[in-house]
Structures are given as structure tokens and as C-alpha cells.
Amino acid sequence: MGKQLRYLEIAQIIKERIKNGTFARGESLPSQKELSEIFETSIMTARQALAILEGEGIITVVHGVGTFVAAPALHSDTISLQGFQNEMDRQKLKIHTTIVEKKYGAVKAELNRVFRNEQSEFSCLVRLRTLEGLPVILQRSWVSFENQSVIEEYTADKSLYQLFTERTNIMITLGREIVSPIILGDEELGLLNITEPCPAFHSRRISISLDDKVVLYDEAFLPGPYVMMASSKHGRNNKFKYIIKKDGAMDPLESFNDPQLWEDLK
Amino acid sequence: MGKQLRYLEIAQIIKERIKNGTFARGESLPSQKELSEIFETSIMTARQALAILEGEGIITVVHGVGTFVAAPALHSDTISLQGFQNEMDRQKLKIHTTIVEKKYGAVKAELNRVFRNEQSEFSCLVRLRTLEGLPVILQRSWVSFENQSVIEEYTADKSLYQLFTERTNIMITLGREIVSPIILGDEELGLLNITEPCPAFHSRRISISLDDKVVLYDEAFLPGPYVMMASSKHGRNNKFKYIIKKDGAMDPLESFNDPQLWEDLK
């Protein structure tokens, strides 16, 4: 077995204590000085452990205030594991959400593979995002049957992601997304009120909890006329986001020169 | 003016010395101990400065060996600012590159906006990437007229990106990419040997040098049947890559469970 580095060891112990609830969501951890005393180490080493957990999105460190077990409210403007709503907020667009449908206990066998369990019943939320009245994004979200109450409670004025983490007390720390280019099918065209053949991003995303369980499955259709993806790569740094605009006026060559656009991808 | 932190100050000075050639590409920097003596600081602080430059992809630190001004050969397997060729290598796919056309001094006024200069003549390289004989990606790359020799020298067995940095001695440290979903046009369909209407990713990318100049413009068409995008988000960590497969057998739901796929997105 490999030699255990002190700061990795400490990070692991803190992670365990968050998992088993010793440090609850939203509560503050002992101060760095206290941690260094608890683990009989130096401040620098304790800080190194915290830096790892912060990089993984598990804790949030605030200068002059304290270190907190990541709660959505605390990390909402820094973490990227967010629903589209937050991204649109950041772009200062007046996006409105309409609930198209809520389905409870639907049988959807193929989702077994996604959720990695024996269940075959899931609950689903279908939403339409509109930009100044124009439908621009169609999104379907699935949760396990046991979490259907989250969908029952959902209203359009809140992020499903945030509601989910609050109600279930499950911390989501990892997201995986697969995007394909597609030509929209009839059902999606109808809901999005588009009449011509239309290229779109088809995004499928899973959200994974601290316990390594898949707890949320999202599917989104982002039609080409309204959506682009912008990505910035600077050394190890590598970010991307979706950009939503009302149509036309989306010249990619011009977008390269828009400082605002790249600002938050640094 | 804001207080200058010591490690930021040191990082800035080292960056300047790389720009003006005091530290040349591929050569090693003084050791951390020496740096701490040169800047009259501690090793920890010198290391903090190096950590910043490493994060920006400007230097490469190798345990037991030394610290190097990032040369493509050194950082090729860690940095993400790479052409498609390297990404495909990583996926262990036998991708072959065919040169479709080389154009010199073409007038392309719209590229002024991209390259942010007065020039209107550019040189262009059109390439087709084939997977076991099947054309799967079409790519057009543009350079300023003054760098046309890079395209003259280009052969299919080398990365254009690597050739460019070697020949021009320009360090590329930042990349920006904009991706749209499109339905392929006739010209692209012809070159890719596709006969039916086909959705695709349309990627446009600029590469920016250490001097903040745009030095490379890339355009790629990645047809839906062969290409998906996979993205992983873990705290601040956020990576994506294109996945190329020979068609069919690209079930996104199955892909979520492929550990290999997500391995290098950690």
C-alpha cells in the first residue's frame, strides 16, 4: 500500500465526517488553527487538505468568515454544477420557466442503466424555458421514485437542483454530461414552437452524490438558433458554458471579441 | 494601486523573463532553491509563484528533474490546448489525416475581426480526418499570411499546433472555442462523403499567444453520427472532450458507465 500523505489523509478524514454527518451541510468547520491542533499538524498542512476539498466543491472557504460544508446557497455563484437557470441569471437574461408536465412513477426501463439500480419507476419534470416569451430550451428531468416529492414540490421560481439538495439532504459533487448534435424531432419542435428542420444540442446529464450514487438525470434540447457553447482553455483551466440569445445576432466571430462573454470563463 | 503579493509579483517577473526570452522555450528554470535565493524569499513562496504559472500552462514542473518553460513536447500529454490529433491518440483510435487543400494568401476579410489586425490575406489548410478509412471530421485552419510557411511545411504526420509553436517560436497559452449545432451543408457533406441530412458540431477556435495576439483560427465540422462531447464537472474542475466513434454503438446512456471514458476528465 502506498504511503499516505498527511494532507490527503486529513482531507479524507474530513470528507468522511461530512459523509456521516459529523459536519452537517451549511455548518462551519473548525477554524484552520483548530484543525491544525486537532490533527496535530501545521496550519499549512491543514490548509492543503482544505484546498483539496474546496477544489472538489465539497467545502467553501470564505476569507475572514470561516469554512463551510458546501451548501447550495453558499457556492451558487462559484460552482459550475448548476442548472441552466443559474447560468442564465449570470447572463442577465430574463428567462422564464414554464412547467409542461409532471409525471409520477413512470416506467422507464432504460433509466436503470443510468441510475445503476433495480428500480424501473421514475418521476419526471418537463420544463420549457422561454426568453421574452419565446421558447428556447426544452428540458426533462428524472429522479428516482423515492425522491418524487421533490418534483411534487417544484415550482418554476426555484432551481430544481437547489430544491433537490435541500429536501433530500443529498450533496451533489459530480456531474457528467454528454452532448450530441441532433436534428429536432416532431415532439420537441412542437413544444419549442419551431416549424422548420432545426439543428440543436442534445444534452444528457447525470448528477452524482458524495456517496457515488446517481440521483438526477437531465435531458435538454438547446436549438441552434438560440444557443451556442463557449469554451475557454487556459493551461489546466478549462471551462465552458451555454450562451442563449434571442436569435440572429449570434455571430461567433464577433463573439470572440466580446470581453463580457469570456469574463467568467477565466 | 493594490498591494502586490509577493508570490504574484514573482510569478509576474518570471512571466516577463519568459516573454523577453531570458528563459527560452524548453529550457529549464533555476531550481526552486535557487529561485528562493534570487528573489530573497522562502521555497514555499517561490513554489506558490510556480504553481500559478503551471496552472496557466506556461511552465511544466517535473518531480526530480526540474521546471521548464512549457515546450509542446513537454506538456503534450497534460495540457488540453491541443488539436484533435492528440485527443484521438489518447482514445487509441487509428485516425488518419488527409490534406484536402492548402491555400496561400487567400482574401478572407471576415477574418480581420478574428485576428484583430489590418491584414486581409490568410493561408488556409483543409484537412479530413478519417477513422479506418471513413471520413469523420473536416477541419479548416487559418494562419496570418506571415506564417504561411507553417502550412507549406505541414505534413499529415504531425500536429499543426506543434509545428506552429516550433517554427514561429510563439507560445500559445489561451484557447477559445465556440460550438454551434448545425445541419451540414453540401460542401461539407461532399467532403465527408455523407448523403443524408446530417446534424453536426460546428466548432470555431482561436489560439492566443503569450503576447495576447490571435495566431491561429480553426474551424471544424464534427458530424453527429461519429462525434459526441463528454463533459465532467467536479467542483472547480471542469473538462470536456470530443469522443469519436465509428458510428452506431454510441449510446450516451451506456457511455455514462464507461469508466475509461471519464478517466482523463478527472
Next chain:
DNA sequence: CAGTGGTCTAGACCACACC
């Protein structure tokens, strides 16, 4: 003001690469 995180020191010692 007190309490928090952020920077910095001046080393010691460990792990790794190369000869």
C-alpha cells in the same frame, strides 16, 4: 474589537530521476 482565512518564513526531511 476578536476571530477568521491568507501569506510568508527558514529551514528539515522525504521522494524521485539520473548518473
Next chain:
DNA sequence: GTGTGGTCTAGACCACTGT
């Protein structure tokens, strides 16, 4: 073995936040 980067110490001092 020599030289490199990586970890770690046991603090001091600075910067930020909230009372």
C-alpha cells in the same frame, strides 16, 4: 550520490468580516 521537486513544521504577521 547528487540534484531536483514535494511535503511539512511552528509559528509570525497581514487582510478581511462582523460585532
